[in-house]
Amino acid sequence: MIEIQTLKYGKLIVFLLLCFCAGVWGRGPEDLEENPAVQRFRTYLRIRTVQPEPDYLSAINFLLGQAKEIGLSTRTFEFVPKKPILLTTWKGSSKEKLQSVILNSHMDVVPVEEEKWKYPPFDAEMDEDGNIFARGSQDMKVVGIMYLEAIRILKSKGWVPVRDVHVLWVPDEEVGGDDGWGKFSVSKEFEELNASIVLDEGSISSSGDKYIAINGEKNMWWLVITAKGETGHGSIYFENSAAENMFKSIASINAFRDSQMALVRAGEKSSEEVVSVNSVFLKSGLPTSDGFTMNIQPSVVEAGFDVRIPPSKEMAALMKKRVVEEWAPKNRNMSFYFTSQSETRDGEVPLTTADDSNPWWFLLRTAVSKFNATLTPRITGGATDSSFVRMHGVDAFGITAIQNVPSLLHNHNEYMNGYEFLKGINVVVEIIDRFGSFSGSRQSYQIQRSSM
Structure with a gap:
């Protein structure tokens, strides 16, 4: 009987100590509520x-x-x-x-x-x-x-x-x-x-x-690229259709994006040192009450991209050249504009x-x-x-x-x-x-x- 009482007494002490420690060290929300x-x-x-x-x-x-x-x-x-x-x-x-x-x-x-x-x-x-x-x-x-x-x-x-x-x-x-x-x-x-x-x-x-x-x-560019081409029946192949040209540009943009991400993954550059490019919208087609017209090829396709460039005018100039020559070339009947750009001082x-x-x-x-x-x-x-x-x-x-x-x-x-x-x-x-x-x-x- 004495041993059992002693054991119970010891457990009670341990329990009380745990309660005390919980009060001192616990991070319950009661103190925050007050x-x-x-x-x-x-x-x-x-x-x-x-x-x-x-x-x-x-x-x-x-x-x-x-x-x-x-x-x-x-x-x-x-x-x-x-x-x-x-x-x-x-x-x-x-x-x-x-x-x-x-x-x-x-x-x-x-x-x-x-x-x-x-x-x-x-x-x-x-x-x-x-x-x-x-x-x-x-x-x-x-x-x-x-x-x-x-x-x-x-x-x-x-x-x-x-x-x-x-x-x-x-x-x-x-x-x-x-x-x-x-x-x-x-x-x-x-x-x-x-x-x-x-x-x-x-x-x-x-x-x-x-x-x-x-x-x-970073230098922020909200870039919109527009591609134009012939419209017609959905079964006909057109050379350089608006959708074809846009997807060529998207493929080029994604390849560049992958190259920038690879530099960060490899530890060669920090995220602050690379250009980030992310797609934010793709707009095309003739809408109907329940979707889109499926047998007409669109004559215009637009895509939007959030582009962030390290803050130097040299890097901005290189990216502008890439947009003009690769992402929205005129010879593919493409154009671009910015809905917003960071302000710069002398290009910086x-x-x-x-x-x-x-x-x-x-x-x-x-x-x-x-x-x-x-x-x-x-x-x-x-x-x-x-x-x-x-x-x-x-x-x-x-x-x-x-x-x-x-x-x-x-x-x-x-x-x-x-x-x-x-x-x-x-x-x-x-x-x-x-x-x-x-x-x-x-x-x-x-x-x-x-x-x-």
Whole structure:
């Protein structure tokens, strides 16, 4: 009897120890449910700012409330009707006219296929691991809310920046940004901010020992190729029909695409160093009420391609030559046009210097090093609002201070882990602290470095 009681007592101790350890080390969602920052994040995610009809008014009202609560001044602009821009400002303490810091965030998100989501994409449901499922949870509502939560923390400590820190909320990035940053970048309102550095969205790091900083973008071409030829009965062979010529071009494009992918697979080049070409549409045929006419050959075939080119004018010139001579040659009765192209300066897509000769890179690198992480520069294939910034000679880095989460930008079941979100806020606190405390200029910094 004594042995049995002892055994039961020992099991009870083990059980209690396990319960205690679970309380200390477990990552149940209860603590996240009660966290105000997480709840504010989820509230923002529930606002349906989804293209093509984003609810910007609700988003602006929510953000105005947050800015007032934190103690930031606000201004709104509307260069295009129903597409507002919100500027929230933390005034710097310096009497000198120091250039400002802009923390940029776009409000809109891409469309969803709701039936393919585990949870409704605008409910911000959180699972037992603390993963918050919502469109925009990665791209890029998480970044905007981390800015505000970081400023909330810094203000609670009594810290004040020496230079103005602006948090900017813009529309329409997901549809090219022309009515958002495109209009703002050429406005007197932007000029008056006298910005030296803009932080924007970046790439999530799948590991826990580094962060990625986007310092430039590939040259984006949205290319449409058109082939024309004779039309007639579906049983007749025509030389150089529109479909035949288009498929020749598609074969050439796919062969080039395979060659670029092979370089990456072999480790000879990174994905940033190669050209990406992906088919996005193929349009042809005579539609009927239930399909297409099957016995008429089309006289016109169109195909669209998303082309991203490393940012040099030499590479752009080579690709233009390839399009003219191989992909859409006139001698095959073909033509091409671009629905959109990246802006360039003297043929080059501008980049931001990503080494310690740039004080903003140095400050960014040293900020993340406090968290035992390195900073890796990257040229991204995606287009962001930073392209408008760099065209005006202002430095811009894209950084999403999130680790250990798979990148699901524009994907089904996009989610953000609540614990990684809270950790990321601390990283943003350090970045804003260092940026806002820097009282020098790029020129004075470089002079100081050269004298060392």
